[in-house]
Amino acid sequence: MRKQIAAANWKMNLTLQEAEILIDELMDITHDLKENQKAVFAVPFPFLISVKNKIVDKKNFFVAGQNCYDKKAGAYTGEVSAEMLKSIVVDYVILGHSERREYFNESHPMLAAKINICLENGLKPIFCCGESLAIREAETQNSYVETQLKESLFHLSAEQLTGFVIAYEPIWAIGTGKTASNEQAQEMHAHIRNVMTNQYGAVVSESISILYGGSVKANNAKDIFGQPDVDGGLVGGASLVAAEFAAILNSLK
Ligand code: PEP
DSSP states (O other): OOOEEEEEEOOSOOOHHHHHHHHHHHHHHOOOOOTTEEEEEEOOGGGHHHHHHHHTTSTTEEEEESOOOSSSSSSOTTOOOHHHHHHTTOOEEEEOOHHHHHHSOOOHHHHHHHHHHHHHTTOEEEEEEOOOHHHHHTTOHHHHHHHHHHHHHTTSOHHHHTTOEEEEOOGGGTTSSOOOOHHHHHHHHHHHHHHHHHHHOHHHHTTOEEEEESSOOTTTHHHHHTSTTOOEEEESGGGGSHHHHHHHHHTOO
């Protein structure tokens, strides 16, 4: 069975003290996960070591960076490298979140380079894709997402894509309280898997975990995660409330 993943994206929220209270609370109310399940915490860089230390004893709990730079090292003031993340035992890195594409002009080639440097350092990317409301209304979301996948992933080998993680996040559903319907989510996830099957074959595409992101909450997670091609979620707002995220973890297949 594909890995089922609930990934928390804390974005630029909380102080260290607040972050520690949240993670302590969550550790108190969560159990070890099943073999096929994972919890991933994409927390701000300054909190990574502290959060990692607090989750280390729980089975299948991991930390993630929310980004990393595409260069190895050097005079890039303010940036964080893949090697630095590896050195503090980070497991995953979110790449291509729509907020980074929009506010930091992250392009397809830049994301391809970031994916490469993460893989070289043994970090697992969580590659985000998804369309705006205008694209959805024009009904061109399938080709739009296909281009995102082709431009940033298709240079990878079948081996590199085996067990890869993709997050489909319709921009119109992020932080809006408006979730894609179960049918819309399943339709796009099946499309993504189909795109990957056409390029890499069914064995690879069936191994890829495709997470849904966009206003996932405790009260809708079970239905969305229940769709056949949905393998969990990338969760923003609801991941900042321990009871909400614990319930989302309990909703994994
Ligand atoms: C996100 O930022 O990845 C996200 C899905 O946010 P939210 O759950 O708040 O919509």
